[in-house]
């Protein structure tokens with residue numbers, strides 16, 4: 137098998153493509169012929185030794201993959217050889233074969249190709265859980281999505297729209313926001329970098345009421361400004377801090393709006409409630425089969441160009457997902 141290996145911590149160009157022997161399967165594991173692997177910012181941190189989990193050298197980055205099951209451990213019954221699946225693997229996804237826990241494999245709907253499947257798990261899994269289980273978003277509510285051109289952001293827009301919310305999407309690039317607006321048919325997009333008064337626009341758009349639910353994956357100043365344009369009984373979903381700054385919140389604003397700050401940690405929750413997570417994916421797969429979800433993948437790169445894929449993420453060029461393909465026919 138071929139893998140894009142990290143043999144010592146360093147920048148993306150220090151990764152090396154090498155042949156290596158197949159690892160043996162353990163109990164409950166399956167081997168996948170990887171067709172595509174999703175690229176995420178933690179991949180960048182992992183190869184630099186800045187991620188909380190440090191796999192032993194050599195390892196390949198790549199936490200999520202899609203591919204075909206080619207071998208199963210004797211005790212595995214949930215998937216079989218030939219199944220098309222997506223799987224969370226933690227690391228070692230930038231490779232043409234990967235070992236996955238059978239429990240983490242989801243069988244792809246026929247409507248979904250491997251490229252979309254490779255970038256679907258983390259983004260759509262997180263955003264569905266956030267909007268449905270955590271925020272209990274209702275049709276007709278206003279959903280303000282920050283970082284709406286990113287992976288989890290585009291998924292939140294897509295799912296929120298399908299749930300009947302009125303979407304206001306923010307981001308730092310007019311060009312990326314225009315692509316999101318066109319793809320999802322969104323009327324209101326706001327640039328939080330070039331327009332420091334974006335929260336006033338939220339109030340105007342909502343006739344003074346403010347947003348009911350805020351999907352907050354950016355952090356910093358964006359969170360406090362969101363509290364100031366939140367409706368009564370509003371919920372702010374704390375998803376992440378892509379901007380790098382973990383904000384502090386004036387608690388009086390939460391009191392004044394009868395607001396809720398709602399934490400979201402999909403990766404930990406799915407281990408606690410795996411059956412609910414599976415049901416979430418089944419619902420989304422049904423929507424996808426019916427043509428109701430439109431995941432965005434702006435960049436694909438062959439495995440040889442994994443460093444370019446990582447730089448596309450680092451340089452904020454991506455709209456939706458960046459995916460590495462293994463070049464199989």
Ligand SMILES: NC(=O)c1ccc[n+]([C@@H]2O[C@H](COP(=O)([O-])OP(=O)(O)OC[C@H]3O[C@@H](n4cnc5c(N)ncnc54)[C@H](OP(=O)(O)O)[C@@H]3O)[C@@H](O)[C@H]2O)c1
Nearest residue numbers: 262283285286287288307308375376377378379400401402
């Ligand atoms: N809570 C959970 O369970 C969970 C699950 C998955 C991910 N996350 C977190 O959610 C956040 C977004 O993840 P993602 O996969 O959607 O990432 P992504 O695809 O890289 O998107 C991040 C977005 O954040 C915006 N951003 C603002 N300031 C930025 C900066 N300084 N550097 C980079 N991006 C910046 C970018 O939009 P503009 O360029 O338009 O500003 C970008 O589109 C991350 O913090 C991630 O760790 C949380």
